[in-house]
Amino acid sequence: MAKPLGVHEDIETVPRRTLFHLMGVPFNITPRGWLGTVQPFLGGVVLGIILSIGDSIGAMALNGLWVGVLVVASVYMHSIGHIVGGKLVNAPMDELLLTMTRQVNVYRGPQDFPSKVHLARAMGGPMGNILFGLVLLAGWLIFGGLPLVVMGVGNIMGGLGAALAPIPTVDGEILYRELGKVAERRKAGVKR
Numbered sequence: 542m543a544k545p546l547g548v549h550e551d552i553e554t555v556p557r558r559t560l561f562h563l564m565g566v567p568f569n570i571t572p573r574g575w576l577g578t579v580q581p582f583l584g585g586v587v588l589g590i591i592l593s594i595g596d597s598i599g600a601m602a603l604n605g606l607w608v609g610v611l612v613v614a615s616v617y618m619h620s621i622g623h624i625v626g627g628k629l630v631n632a633p634m635d636e637l638l639l640t641m642t643r644q645v646n647v648y649r650g651p652q653d654f655p656s657k658v659h660l661a662r663a664m665g666g667p668m669g670n671i672l673f674g675l676v677l678l679a680g681w682l683i684f685g686g687l688p689l690v691v692m693g694v695g696n697i698m699g700g701l702g703a704a705l706a707p708i709p710t711v712d713g714e715i716l717y718r719e720l721g722k723v724a725e726r727r728k729a730g731v732k733r
Contacts, residue, residue: 545710547642557638566624566633573641578613580642585612592687604688611692615673615699620644622669623662630654630661656719656726663704663715670700 545552550571557569589608593601620637623646627633632654638645646662674696681689706713 545643545645546708548640548645549642550640552638552640552645552647555640557636560639563621563637564624564628564633566627567636568639569636570639571641574639576641577639577643578616581612581616582609585609588612588691589688592691608688608692611677611688615670615692615696616644618669618673618696619666619700619703620646620669622665622667622672624665625669626661626663626665629665630658632658632662634662656723659715659719663712663719666712667700667704670696670703674698674700 550573555571557571557574560568560570562568586605586609589605590601592608593604596604624633624637634646635649636647638647652659674693677689677693677696681693703712704716707717708714
């Protein structure tokens with residue numbers, strides 16, 4: 542497995558502990574994996590405070606906490622989307638590894654699946670963010686609030702960005718690679 546972008550631990554050898562299972566997939570954490578949740582939470586707190594400048598200190602603190610939770614939820618929704626995508630094509634990931642910088646989908650063994658399997662697994666994460674973004678925007682329409690609209694739009698844009706960016710070890714790279722293979726096979730008249 543290629544070293545995932547931005548991951549500092551050696552995911553082959555780093556110790557891990559299982560936190561829980563979701564849809565049969567273990568959520569494992571490295572010794573410093575807690576930082577991968579704390580960092581986005583703190584970034585969200587700062588964003589929430591910035592969005593609330595001019596409000597009371599209490600409102601700024603509450604918005605900071607609220608946005609921090611939404612940012613962490615966004616990260617997890619992306620990973621849950623990958624789990625669902627893999628389950629839909631009967632090729633789930635072997636584990637979701639929470640590292641100090643990001644969450645990593647771990648697939649072991651041969652991965653010589655048809656392109657539709659790789660496409661479904663790769664699109665799961667971006668779709669998780671896009672759907673979460675739509676839910677947040679619906680919440681904004683009902684309840685109002687700048688944090689909901691910012692996080693809603695942010696999730697939609699993040700999902701699209703993950704799907705469209707041809708960056709190694711990111712969803713877009715997989716999508717472009719597999720769509721290229723599909724185009725080549727169609728051009729050659731081969732089905733798979």
